[in-house]
Amino acid sequence: MSYETILYTSDQGVITITLNRPEVFNAFNEQLSADVNDALKKTSKDKSARVLIITGAGKAFCSGQDLKAIAGSQNRSLSESLVKRYNPMIRAIRNLPIPVICRLNGVAAGAGCSLALACDMIVAAENASLIEVFVNVGLVLDSGSSYFLPRLIGSARAFELSTMGSKVSAQQAYEWGMVNRLVKPEDLDAEVNKLAEYYAKAPTKAIALMKKMLNKSFHSDLDTLLDYEVYCQEIAGRSSDYKEGVNAFNEKRKPDFTGN
Amino acid sequence: MSYETILYTSDQGVITITLNRPEVFNAFNEQLSADVNDALKKTSKDKSARVLIITGAGKAFCSGQDLKAIAGSQNRSLSESLVKRYNPMIRAIRNLPIPVICRLNGVAAGAGCSLALACDMIVAAENASLIEVFVNVGLVLDSGSSYFLPRLIGSARAFELSTMGSKVSAQQAYEWGMVNRLVKPEDLDAEVNKLAEYYAKAPTKAIALMKKMLNKSFHSDLDTLLDYEVYCQEIAGRSSDYKEGVNAFNEKRKPDFTGN
Amino acid sequence: MSYETILYTSDQGVITITLNRPEVFNAFNEQLSADVNDALKKTSKDKSARVLIITGAGKAFCSGQDLKAIAGSQNRSLSESLVKRYNPMIRAIRNLPIPVICRLNGVAAGAGCSLALACDMIVAAENASLIEVFVNVGLVLDSGSSYFLPRLIGSARAFELSTMGSKVSAQQAYEWGMVNRLVKPEDLDAEVNKLAEYYAKAPTKAIALMKKMLNKSFHSDLDTLLDYEVYCQEIAGRSSDYKEGVNAFNEKRKPDFTGN
Numbered sequence: 001m002s003y004e005t006i007l008y009t010s011d012q013g014v015i016t017i018t019l020n021r022p023e024v025f026n027a028f029n030e031q032l033s034a035d036v037n038d039a040l041k042k043t044s045k046d047k048s049a050r051v052l053i054i055t056g057a058g059k060a061f062c063s064g065q066d067l068k069a070i071a072g073s074q075n076r077s078l079s080e081s082l083v084k085r086y087n088p089m090i091r092a093i094r095n096l097p098i099p100v101i102c103r104l105n106g107v108a109a110g111a112g113c114s115l116a117l118a119c120d121m122i123v124a125a126e127n128a129s130l131i132e133v134f135v136n137v138g139l140v141l142d143s144g145s146s147y148f149l150p151r152l153i154g155s156a157r158a159f160e161l162s163t164m165g166s167k168v169s170a171q172q173a174y175e176w177g178m179v180n181r182l183v184k185p186e187d188l189d190a191e192v193n194k195l196a197e198y199y200a201k202a203p204t205k206a207i208a209l210m211k212k213m214l215n216k217s218f219h220s221d222l223d224t225l226l227d228y229e230v231y232c233q234e235i236a237g238r239s240s241d242y243k244e245g246v247n248a249f250n251e252k253r254k255p256d257f258t259g260n
Numbered sequence: 261m262s263y264e265t266i267l268y269t270s271d272q273g274v275i276t277i278t279l280n281r282p283e284v285f286n287a288f289n290e291q292l293s294a295d296v297n298d299a300l301k302k303t304s305k306d307k308s309a310r311v312l313i314i315t316g317a318g319k320a321f322c323s324g325q326d327l328k329a330i331a332g333s334q335n336r337s338l339s340e341s342l343v344k345r346y347n348p349m350i351r352a353i354r355n356l357p358i359p360v361i362c363r364l365n366g367v368a369a370g371a372g373c374s375l376a377l378a379c380d381m382i383v384a385a386e387n388a389s390l391i392e393v394f395v396n397v398g399l400v401l402d403s404g405s406s407y408f409l410p411r412l413i414g415s416a417r418a419f420e421l422s423t424m425g426s427k428v429s430a431q432q433a434y435e436w437g438m439v440n441r442l443v444k445p446e447d448l449d450a451e452v453n454k455l456a457e458y459y460a461k462a463p464t465k466a467i468a469l470m471k472k473m474l475n476k477s478f479h480s481d482l483d484t485l486l487d488y489e490v491y492c493q494e495i496a497g498r499s500s501d502y503k504e505g506v507n508a509f510n511e512k513r514k515p516d517f518t519g520n
Numbered sequence: 521m522s523y524e525t526i527l528y529t530s531d532q533g534v535i536t537i538t539l540n541r542p543e544v545f546n547a548f549n550e551q552l553s554a555d556v557n558d559a560l561k562k563t564s565k566d567k568s569a570r571v572l573i574i575t576g577a578g579k580a581f582c583s584g585q586d587l588k589a590i591a592g593s594q595n596r597s598l599s600e601s602l603v604k605r606y607n608p609m610i611r612a613i614r615n616l617p618i619p620v621i622c623r624l625n626g627v628a629a630g631a632g633c634s635l636a637l638a639c640d641m642i643v644a645a646e647n648a649s650l651i652e653v654f655v656n657v658g659l660v661l662d663s664g665s666s667y668f669l670p671r672l673i674g675s676a677r678a679f680e681l682s683t684m685g686s687k688v689s690a691q692q693a694y695e696w697g698m699v700n701r702l703v704k705p706e707d708l709d710a711e712v713n714k715l716a717e718y719y720a721k722a723p724t725k726a727i728a729l730m731k732k733m734l735n736k737s738f739h740s741d742l743d744t745l746l747d748y749e750v751y752c753q754e755i756a757g758r759s760s761d762y763k764e765g766v767n768a769f770n771e772k773r774k775p776d777f778t779g780n
Contacts (some may be wrong), residue, residue, distance in 0.1 A: 011753035015500070015502040015597070027403065027646040041468075048641075062765075067506065067509055070705070077494070077497075078493045078494055078497035079490045079493060079494040080498075082486075082489065082490045082493060083490055087490070090345075090482075090486065091482070091486070094468060094482060097583075097681060098643075099679075100715070118592075120679045120683075121676060121679060121680055122405050122676065124719065127766060135462065135463060135466055135470070136505065136509075136515075137491060137505030137506055137508075137509055137515070138463035138465075138466050138467045138495045138496060138499055138502035138503075138504065138505035138515070138517060139463075139466055139497065139502060139505070140466050140470045140473065140489065140492045140493055141470055141473060141489060141494045142484060142489045142490075143486075143489070143492050144485065144486060144489070145481050145489075146470070146473040146474060146476075146477055146488070146489055147477060147485040148481070148675070149474075149477075150474060150478055151477070151478070151670065151674060151675040152674050152675055152676055153413075153674065154411060154412050154413065154437045155380065155408070155411040155412055155436065155474065155477075155736070156381060156412055156437055156438060156439065156440055157437050157440070157508035158474055158477070159359075159380045159381060159471070159474055160440050161458075161472075162380055162470045162472055162474065163359060163380075163462070163471075164458065165469045165525055177673065177674045177676055177677050177696070178436070178676060179678050180676055180677070185420075188374070188477065198684065199364075199683075201553070202655065202683070203655060203658035203660075206655055206658050207655065207658055207683045208657070209409045209660045210660045210661055210666070210679075210682045210683055211679070211683075213660065213661060213666040214666060214669075214670060214675065214678055214679055215482065216666075217483070217658050217666055217667060217669075217671070217675075217678070218478050218479070218675075218738050218739065219478065219479050219480055219481050219672055219739050220667070220669070220739055221736070221739050222610075222611070222614060222664060222667050222735065223568065225664065225666050225667040226607045226610065226663075226664060226667070228666070229602065229661060229662045229665075229666055230599045230602045230603055230607070230659065231599070232660045233595070233598045233599060233659060233660055233662050234356070234598055235601060236597040236598075236657065236658060236659045236660045237597075237598035237599070239749075240660055242657060242658035242659060243657035243658075244658065245656065245657030245659070246587065246658075248657075249333070249587055250587075250655075250659055250730075255657070255658070273708060297663070309753075325634060327766065327769055327770075329752055337756035338753045338754055338756075339750045339756075339757075341753070342746075342749065342750045342753060343750055347746045347750070350742075350746065351742070351743075351746070354742060361688060365758040376679050393722060394726070395722065395726055395727065395730070396762075396765065396769075396775075397757045397762060397763070397765030397766055397768075397769055397775070398723035398725075398726050398756060398759055398761035398762035398764065398765035398775070398777060399726055399757065399762060400725075400726050400729045400730045400733065400749065400752045400753055400756045401582060401730055401733060401763070402749045402750075402753050403640070403746075403749070404734075404742060404745065404746060406730070406733040406737055406745050406749055407736060407740070407742050407745040407746070407747075409734075409737075410671065410734060410737040410738055411732075411737070411738070413697065414672050414673065414674075414717060415668070415671040415672055415695045415734065415737075415738075416642065416672055416697055416698060416699065417697050417700070418618075418642055419640045419730075419731070419732055419734055420643060420700050422720070422730045422734065423719075423727045423730055423731075424718065435572060436697070453699060475742065476741070477738050478738050478739070479738065479740055510725070
C-alpha cells in the first residue's frame with residue numbers, strides 16, 4: 001500500500017513517515033492529515049515496529065495547516081478540524097508504544113510545530129527552526145502545543161513563543177531543551193540513524209512503559225507515580241528482555257533485546 | 261482618578277502601573293496593595309486595554325511587604341493579609357485577559373518577587389535582581405511564588421532560591437528562563453515599549469485565550485488540554501481578528517488586529 | 521546504635537547518612553535499604569535534626585540495586601521490592617521536615633540516581649555523574665525518577681535519559697538544573713558543610729513548610745497553591761523563628777533561629 005501525500009517505509013523495525021508535499025513545505029491539507037493518521041494506525045498495529053521517525057521532504061519539516069486549502073471556507077469549523085484530523089494524530093503519537101523521533105530537517109510551523117513537539121525526541125539540523133505561527137492569524141496554539149511547550153521550556157518562554165509567534169532557531173531550541181540533538185544538515189541522517197538503530201535493538205516494552213510514565217509525570221503527585229512505577233516495573237520484570245538483560249549482565253556480554 | 265501610591269497611565273491600549281513609593285523601594289503598605297488591586301480592577305474593565313506594564317519608580321521594582329508598616333503588630337494575621345491584599349492581586353494579574361509585562365527596573369524581593377513572577381513576561385535591566393527573602397525572617401513563599409518558581413526554573417533551583425533566600429541576578433534569571441529579555445538599564449524603556457507596541461496591535465482575544473490555556477498546562481493532562489484547545493480555537497476562529505488575519509495573509513499585507 | 525551498611529552521624533543538627541558498601545559502589549542489598557529506611561525514621565524522630573546529608577563512601581555515590589544480591593532469584597517480585605524497600609525510602613526523604621542535601625561524590629545509577637534526585641538539593645563533585653541504567657537491563661525508571669526527572673530538566677531531556685540510559689556528567693547536570701552546585705572533588709566537603717551550616721541555623725519550620733508547598737507545585741493549580749501558601753504562612757507566622765526574624769530585622773542584627 002502506498003500513500004498520496006506521505007512516504008511510508010519500514011526497515012528492520014524502523015518505520016519512517018515522510019511528509020511529502022515539498023512544494024507547499026509539507027503543509028497539511030485533508031489528505032496529508034488523513035494519510036498521517038492512517039500511517040500512525042498502521043504503525044501501531046505493526047508488531048515488528050520498534051521506533052518511528054517522522055520527517056519532511058524537501059526544505060521544510062511541516063508548515064502547518066495549508067491556508068490555501070481552506071481559502072474561501074472561513075466559516076468552516078476549526079474545532080471540527082482539530083477533533084477529526086489533528087488531535088487524533090497527536091494522541092496517536094503520544095500513545096504509540098514505541099519511541100517517536102522527529103527528524104527536524106527544516107522549519108516546523110503551527111500545527112507542524114506541534115507535530116514536532118509531540119515526538120518523544122527531536123534531532124534538529126542547524127538550519128531548522130520552530131515557530132508557533134497561530135497568533136499571526138489571530139488563532140491560538142493547538143494540536144497539543146499548550147501541553148508541550150511549558151513542559152519543555154518553562155512558563156515564561158512558553159508564553160513568549162505562543163503569543164509573539166517568535167521563531168526559535170534549532171540552536172536556541174537545543175540550549176533550552178526543546179530538541180535533543182543539534183547537528184549539521186549533512187549529519188542529520190547519520191545522527192537520526194544512530195538513534196533509530198539504538199531504539200530498534202532496545203527493550204521496547206520497557207521503553208513503551210516509560211513513555212506512559214513520563215506522559216503522566218507533571219500532572220501527577222509523587223504517590224501516584226510511585227504506584228505507577230511499581231505497576232510498570234512488575235510488567236517489565238516479567239518481560240523476556242529483562243531476563244535477557246540480567247543474563248547478559250551476568251555473562252558480561254551485550255544483551256540481545258527482542259522488544260518483548 | 262489618581263492614586264496615592266501608584267501612577268496609572270493609559271495610552272493607546274497600553275496601561276502602565278508604576279509602584280510609586282521609591283523612598284521605601286516600593287514596599288507594600290496597605291495603601292499600595294489597595295491601589296494596585298483597584299488599578300487591576302480598572303484595567304480589567306477597560307475594553308481598550310491591550311497590554312499592561314507593571315514597574316517600579318526609582319531604583320527598586322518592589323521590596324515586598326513594608327516591615328516598618330507592620331512593626332508593633334506582630335500578632336496581626338498573616339493569612340488575612342494574603343487573603344485580602346496579596347492573593348487578589350496575583351489572581352487578578354493571571355486572570356487579566358491581556359498580556360502583563362513586568363518592567364524589572366531593579367530588585368524584586370519577597371511579595372515583590374512574586375509580583376514580578378506573576379507577570380506573563382519579564383523584561384529585566386541588567387542591574388535588576390530577584391530574591392525570595394521570606395526565609396530570612398522565618399516565613400514561607402507567598403503570593404504565588406510556590407506556583408511560579410518550579411514552573412520557571414525546575415524543582416532543584418526552586419528549592420534553593422526559596423529556602424536560602426538567594427539573590428538571583430537578572431543575568432542568571434535570563435539564562436534560567438525566569439526573565440524573557442535582558443537589557444542594559446538605558447535600553448529598558450525601548451525594549452519594554454517595543455513589546456508593548458507589539459501587544460497593543462496583536463490579536464488580543466487569541467492571546468487572552470492562550471494565557472488561559474498556558475495557565476492550565478502543567479497540572480492538566482494531554483486530553484484535557486487538547487479539548488481545551490479545541491474550545492479556545494473555536495472561539496478564536498469566530499473572532500474578527502482571525503478574519504482579518506486570513507485576509508491579510510491572502511492579500512500579502514500586514515494584518516490590522518483590533519483585539520476582538 | 522550503629523548500622524551494618526551505613527554510617528550515621530549527628531552533629532549540631534546536621535545528620536549524615538553515608539552509604540557504606542564501597543566495595544560494591546554502595547549498591548543496595550536488603551540490608552542497605554533496611555538501614556537507610558531505619559536511619560530516615562530515626563532522623564524524622566530527632567527533634568534536634570535541622571538538615572540531612574546523604575552521601576556514599578568511596579568512589580561512588582550509589583550504583584543502585586545490587587544485581588549480584590539477586591542473582592538466581594529472577595522470579596522475585598520487583599514490585600514487592602519497590603513497595604517494601606525503595607518507595608518508603610523516597611517517600612521518607614520527600615516527607616522529612618528538614619532539607620536533604622545529596623553530597624554527590626561519584627556515580628549515581630539506577631535507584632541510586634533516584635535517591636540522589638529525591639534529595640532537595642544536590643552538591644556534585646566534577647567527577648560525579650547520574651545515569652538511569654534501568655533500560656540497560658530491560659527495566660523502567662523506579663524509585664521516583666519518573667516524577668523527578670521531568671520536573672528537573674523538562675520532558676525531552678527526561679525521555680532521552682530514561683530510554684537511552686545516557687550518563688549525565690555533573691557539569692551537564694549543573695547546566696540543566698539537576699544539581700545545584702558543581703565543585704572540584706577536593707572542595708566537595710567545604711561546599712556541603714557550608715550549606716549544612718546554613719540550614720542548621722535556618723528557620724527549619726518555615727523550610728519544612730516550603731518543602732511541602734514545592735512538593736505540591738507542578739500538579740496543583742494556582743488557586744490551590746495560593747490557599748496552601750495562606751495556610752502555611754499562618755503557621756510560619758506563629759513560629760518563634762518569625763518573631764526572632766522580625767526582631768533581628770528591627771534591631772539590625774543577624775537572627776538566631778532555633779528551627780521552631
